[in-house]
Amino acid sequence: MSTGLWLRLLDGLLVTLELTLFGAVLGLVFAFAAGLARLSANRLVRGVALAYTEGFRGLPALVVLFWLVFALPGLGFQLEPLFAGVLALSLNIGAYGAEVVRGAVLSVPAAQLEAATALNFTPWQRMRLVVLPQAVVAMVPPFGNLLVELLKATALVSLVFLQDLTFQGQIVRAATGDTAATFAGLLVGYGVIALVLTRLVKLVERRAAASLGRTTTSSGPHVGPLVTEGAR
Amino acid sequence: MTTELITFDRVDKRFADTVVLDDLSFTVRAGERVTLIGPSGSGKTTILRMLMTLTRPDSGTITLAGEPLFHERRGDTLVAAGERHLRTMRRHTTMVFQQYNLFPNMRVLRNVTEAPVHVLGLEKEEAEERARGLLDMVGLAGKLDAYPSQLSGGQQQRVAIARALAMRPDVLLLDEVTSALDPELAAEVLDVLRDVARTFDVTMLCVTHAMKFARDVSDRVLMFNEGRIIESAPPDELFDAPKQERTRQFLRSVIDES
Amino acid sequence: MTFDWQAAWEAVPPLLRGLVIALQAAAIGYVIALVLGLGFALSRRSHQRWVRLPVGFFVEFVRSTPLLVQLFFLFFVLPTVGIELSAMATGAIGLGVHYATYTSEVYRAGIDGVPTGQWEAAKALSLSRSRTWTRVVLPQAVPRVVPALGNYAIALFKDTPQLTVITIAEVLSVVKAVGAQNFQYLELITVAGLLYLITALLIAWPVRVLEHRYRREVA
Numbered sequence: 001m002s003t004g005l006w007l008r009l010l011d012g013l014l015v016t017l018e019l020t021l022f023g024a025v026l027g028l029v030f031a032f033a034a035g036l037a038r039l040s041a042n043r044l045v046r047g048v049a050l051a052y053t054e055g056f057r058g059l060p061a062l063v064v065l066f067w068l069v070f071a072l073p074g075l076g077f078q079l080e081p082l083f084a085g086v087l088a089l090s091l092n093i094g095a096y097g098a099e100v101v102r103g104a105v106l107s108v109p110a111a112q113l114e115a116a117t118a119l120n121f122t123p124w125q126r127m128r129l130v131v132l133p134q135a136v137v138a139m140v141p142p143f144g145n146l147l148v149e150l151l152k153a154t155a156l157v158s159l160v161f162l163q164d165l166t167f168q169g170q171i172v173r174a175a176t177g178d179t180a181a182t183f184a185g186l187l188v189g190y191g192v193i194a195l196v197l198t199r200l201v202k203l204v205e206r207r208a209a210a211s212l213g214r215t216t217t218s219s220g221p222h223v224g225p226l227v228t229e230g231a232r
Numbered sequence: 233m234t235t236e237l238i239t240f241d242r243v244d245k246r247f248a249d250t251v252v253l254d255d256l257s258f259t260v261r262a263g264e265r266v267t268l269i270g271p272s273g274s275g276k277t278t279i280l281r282m283l284m285t286l287t288r289p290d291s292g293t294i295t296l297a298g299e300p301l302f303h304e305r306r307g308d309t310l311v312a313a314g315e316r317h318l319r320t321m322r323r324h325t326t327m328v329f330q331q332y333n334l335f336p337n338m339r340v341l342r343n344v345t346e347a348p349v350h351v352l353g354l355e356k357e358e359a360e361e362r363a364r365g366l367l368d369m370v371g372l373a374g375k376l377d378a379y380p381s382q383l384s385g386g387q388q389q390r391v392a393i394a395r396a397l398a399m400r401p402d403v404l405l406l407d408e409v410t411s412a413l414d415p416e417l418a419a420e421v422l423d424v425l426r427d428v429a430r431t432f433d434v435t436m437l438c439v440t441h442a443m444k445f446a447r448d449v450s451d452r453v454l455m456f457n458e459g460r461i462i463e464s465a466p467p468d469e470l471f472d473a474p475k476q477e478r479t480r481q482f483l484r485s486v487i488d489e490s
Numbered sequence: 491m492t493f494d495w496q497a498a499w500e501a502v503p504p505l506l507r508g509l510v511i512a513l514q515a516a517a518i519g520y521v522i523a524l525v526l527g528l529g530f531a532l533s534r535r536s537h538q539r540w541v542r543l544p545v546g547f548f549v550e551f552v553r554s555t556p557l558l559v560q561l562f563f564l565f566f567v568l569p570t571v572g573i574e575l576s577a578m579a580t581g582a583i584g585l586g587v588h589y590a591t592y593t594s595e596v597y598r599a600g601i602d603g604v605p606t607g608q609w610e611a612a613k614a615l616s617l618s619r620s621r622t623w624t625r626v627v628l629p630q631a632v633p634r635v636v637p638a639l640g641n642y643a644i645a646l647f648k649d650t651p652q653l654t655v656i657t658i659a660e661v662l663s664v665v666k667a668v669g670a671q672n673f674q675y676l677e678l679i680t681v682a683g684l685l686y687l688i689t690a691l692l693i694a695w696p697v698r699v700l701e702h703r704y705r706r707e708v709a
Contacts, residue, residue: 058644058690059683062651066662067679070669074676075493115333118284119347119399120322123315129346133337148554155556159655166559180570183563187555194554212336213379 005172012168013189018082019154019164020197023089024147030094035101049098056095062156064088069160085157093150100142104135137208144201148194155190165189236295237262237403237435238283243292245278245459252278253289254459262402265429265436267446267467270456271482276439280405283437284327285318297324297402326396327405330412332388334380334395340367341376344395352399359398366394369431370424386417390424397432404428406438418442425449443486447471455479498677501668505678508664509685512650515581515658520643522586527593531601532623534594553591558652560584565656581653589646596638600631637704640697644690651686661685 037049065088068079108131116126158167166186173182238260245253253275260266268276281287282294285301294301303310304317334343344363348354367373370390380388389409396404406425410418422445429436429449440446446453447467455463455470463476474480533545552560561584568575604627612622654662665678
């Protein structure tokens, strides 16, 4: 394989990592906004958040991506392709992330809120100083699973001509004609990135556990990332 | 002249179809130490939770320092209190819980300084000085940097007492603070509370099964049964010569247990 | 340009035909995922290292790599080693194997949730290992994970648009084919999205009911 093809793969890798990073950041924003909104006292706010989470958990990411890239121009909007990719991926992952945020906030014992009330914190202080710091610790492991899901989903952008790792892999396959080796190599590549991401999340997990004075997280059985409720 | 700091006037509370408080009226004077005893489910804890605004009464009025707790004046009428009124009222009281309820995300020192800084508006240095003093008093000067999960139950409860006192409350509510502890750890917590009773000029309402402690610190003991107070007397009188058969029966069962 | 309602209406019948094909692939794939996932879960609890470790590695690997690339791999590489499958079979196998790695974790959580006392009771009664599994452990483990398994039915169905890359005539393939003629992508993709949304919500409905019932039982 020529140096040019290797460079192509490197370019593709960078695009994949970019999509994963930006998708994760924007996805976190959606997840927190919608997850906290689902707990709002305001019915309208709750309703909008519910529509978002149920909607995007029912829409395939690929269809959302196609809509942003091929349908939206029909209404007179043309998005930057990379932005369209990041937006589609983060809208999708954010809907699952919102359930993680909601579940984690609800998992903080009511007794903690009562203690905060007994110390006369305002409702917002209770959330900011007591509930969220504990909830975030519970969010880290499921967010780690979602991060790998996001990485996997980035491959979809190759179908709308964004030149990510999978797209460049197709070019390499066409150039070398070695189908088996190319696709196997791609799979190994994604597997390695996923492994690195998982390791990073484990580090964060340990830091988060330390913020509650624990040495290890109580890691229950790994339940798949797309299931935020009902398992166990 | 003594003043009534707390007044319960014909307070009712039910959960589903259980009557928790049944047309209950009583008063507590400023500075008084009152112990609430009685079988579980007789409404003692509900009294404390209401004073802490964690539970609302179904009907009746609770007055704290001359102000209705769950009502506020809007013009000439009384309406259900909003969060703002409740926050003003909560300045008078604070509570220590059976399960300590320390914040696991904060070290010991910060557990005690957090509310003084964010609620009372103290400077960080001042709050820390106050916290150090209190933690020293409860015997935990050496644990300032520990997380709650690294402490024994007795130590956690003593931090919780320091955390409550740091708010300089008028009323300290103690809800079965030793019930979750082994006898030995309970004893160290009770010793701290005896200290508190000696040194602080604070009104105390205490739900407990520790009868010797109740005798030592309280001015008055209220015996609860089925949502009513069936006997109210100074501890020596109530423990040594109870007037009600139900009280005698209850005291016997508590003594048998220990 | 604005939304052409007429074109949207006309797109419904061909898109529905695509949806039926997507549902077929999803149904076969889901059955594979349910059965194979249980196999994975049991293998990962095997006493034999040479069973446990390779299966564990395979499950972790498949779960952390994109379905899209796996589909490419199956579709283009299997024929080169003499395995000729229809596109539909390839797609269903791809979906099934991918989601078996998820369902296996669900089964595993369910099995772990059976109290150790149950295993000990089975041992005290001298039940055989296979009898312990089929009569004691699995009947307790499986019902409680049904809602979680149901959630993966929705997830799997939502991944069927990717089958377009291996020439299956599902919804997105219809979008591309019809769109190539009339260029009304806005209407086509919008209708396709709505069809997916409605179908996913219909699948989700019984799952939510089960989730709800289960949670009440636990509480």
